[in-house]
Amino acid sequence: MQDKLTAPPEFDGPVRDRKCTDIIFTLAIIIMWITMTVVGISSVxxxxVRELLAPTDYEGNLCGFDDGYEDRGKLYYANNVGSGVCEKSCPSNDNST
Incomplete structure (x- = not known):
């Protein structure tokens, strides 16, 4: 069996030399929280909100919402660059068109 560890006689505990070390971090979190609250209120x-929910084609039109695109609610990606085209429905795999 192992002996219990005991503190040296001059040890007075960790309380004597303690200090707050996270003041700057706490202030940074509070500033970030206030900033994000202001940004959120301004955004609302x-x-x-349609710009978050609706797909956007290569010209910046909101599919399903903008004038002339109300009946085109789907976005078809024509290439790998990330630009797409608003379509009425998803294209089929038929090569006849």
Missing amino acids: QQGD
């Missing part, structure tokens, strides 16, 4: 008041 001035933003358009």
